Amino acid sequence: MSRRTFLGAATSGAILAAAQPQPATAATSGDKLPNVLFIMSDQQRFDTIAALGNASIYTPNYDRLVKRGVAFTRAYSSCPVCVPARYTIRTGCEPPKITIFENAAPAPVSGQAATMEGRCGPYLARTMSGLGYRTFGVGKFHTQPVHEDVGFEVQLHSEEMYGTADDRAKDAYAAFIAKEHPQYDFIEGLMGERTEMYYMPQMSPMPAAVTVEAWAADRAVEQVRANDPRPYFGFVSFIGPHPPFAPPIPFNRMYDPDKMPNPVVGDLALDHMDEQIPWMNYAIWADEIDPARARALKARYYGEISYIDSCLGKILDAVEARPDADNTVICFFSDHGDHLGDHHAWQKESYFEASCHVPFLLSWPARLPKDVRRDELVCLTDLFGIATSAGGKKELRDGADVLGMLAGQAPPRERVIGYYGAPGTPLFKIMVREGDWKYIYFANGGREQLLNVTEDPSELKQRLDNSPEVAKRLREAAVKAVSMPNADRALENGVLKRYPFEARPLKRIYQFDSSRGVKGFPKRPEDALKTEK
Secondary structure (H helix, E strand, O other), X not given: OOOOEEEOOOOOOOOHHHHOOOOOOOOOOOOOOOEEEEEEEEOOOOOOOHHHOOOOOOOHHHHHHHHHOEEEEEEEOOOOXXXXXXXXXXXXXXXXXXXXXXOOOOOOOOOOOOOHHHHHOOOHHHHHHHOOOEEEEEEOOOOOOOOOOOOOOEEEEXXXXXXXXXXXXHOHHHHHHHHHOHHHOOOOOOOOOOHHHOOOOOOOOOOHHHOHHHHHHHHHHHHHHOOOOOOEEEEEEEEEEOOOOOXXXXXXXXXXXXXXXXXXXXXXHHHOOOOHHHHHHHHOOOOXXXXXXXXXXXXXXXXXXXXXXXXXXHHHHHHHHOOOHHHEEEEEEEOOOOOOOHXXXXXXXXXXXXXXXXXXXXXXXXXOOOOEEEEEEEEHHHHHHHHHHHOOOOOOOOOOOHHHHHOOOOXXXXXXXXXXXXOOOOOOEEEEEEOOEEEEEEOEOOEEEEEEOOOOOOOXXXXXXXXXHHHHHHHHHHHHHOOOOOHHHHEEOOEEOOEOOOXXXXXXXXXXXXXXXXXXXXXXXXXXXXOOO
């Protein structure tokens, strides 16, 4: 009988030499397999952890994780937007194989299998079950379709919005509120208001004890504490600090906006060379944000992160209370960042550091050193290999061998390749991140950026003209990276395909509670007062 329980209702449920790592591939014969716990946030920038250099933010539990293990300072999301980033994690494969290059349904091409697992192999949770793990997943999965079974024995999923009444009923957090806290069930946006309020400073409509982050932490604690002789593989996915920035009391007033720095901006021609940026600014009602509002938004964003930090602390306490705490692998990461006004931009989906550079904290006290920083390149695709290596049967797929690299048994990554937008369309762009350099190609207009991230960490200087040999080398690496099925649509006569530049028509995105029949603003103000049947 299958152990899987798909739960969609209110079921409650430093110096490296100071501590050289042991070989950290599979557990050796006779060793007990470690627990593996992945914890992620949504839209959290790389520069939001106090222990890693941000003196303006309070993150004692993130700092605790930093001290517990290895912090990678050059970690990337190869497709920095919610849906594809999550599929790279659960498959260990890059966008050409998962066939998702933006927040859209998979689109395989001729010769590729029709299903995701047919193209990539069993999902990570299913793979870990096969290695003898009990598995649980809690929080945001952002699957296509919404209620996809991704292989966890216990799967409690929560999303930001609900397309239908059935979606809301099946959402584990929304169902929990309806059953356990019905006094809040009238709220349409349980995580805050969207549409024109998406980038407005807000306060959570929910008390701190019953937000979606608190719910996820509480369910994760239950699973960590479960009485089961098998090691666990857990995946906890917080919805925050994704906008709207609506921390609960008192986290909404932790940070004074007047003490927040202004966004870092450069020449508009460089900042908006990626046309996705001005298009998205307009779409999510962020095209006229001034510095004062940007500072207030950053204060609320930091409040969200400090709140998630407090929820993270509950999970870490549960892990540390177990006798096998030292034999528990924990990896914290985010799917992508948020521009927060840097480069005259909001949201994500660009290859500026604010968008694609993510936190990546890895610890395993029984095997890895503590409180160490490493600057090797890693990316979200590498997580599949981390989990399976720890679980005794290394399977890297498109990823690099991070644990082997830490043990001195595998080479570091040479580069990270980023893909966004369907190849063979003007939306396609590709990033090559290597050493000090970052190269980005935009099919719309055939435009290029070359940035030296070491000398120019704010990415304000175009380096194409004074470093043409670097641009040539990285351009060739981009061509090689897309020379595979699906991605090869980005090529024409052996070079990156170029389209005549064409500006995208601007349009607003409306994000109301469709599950309650709300589709947009009323034609007449008084229509909003009508009782819906």
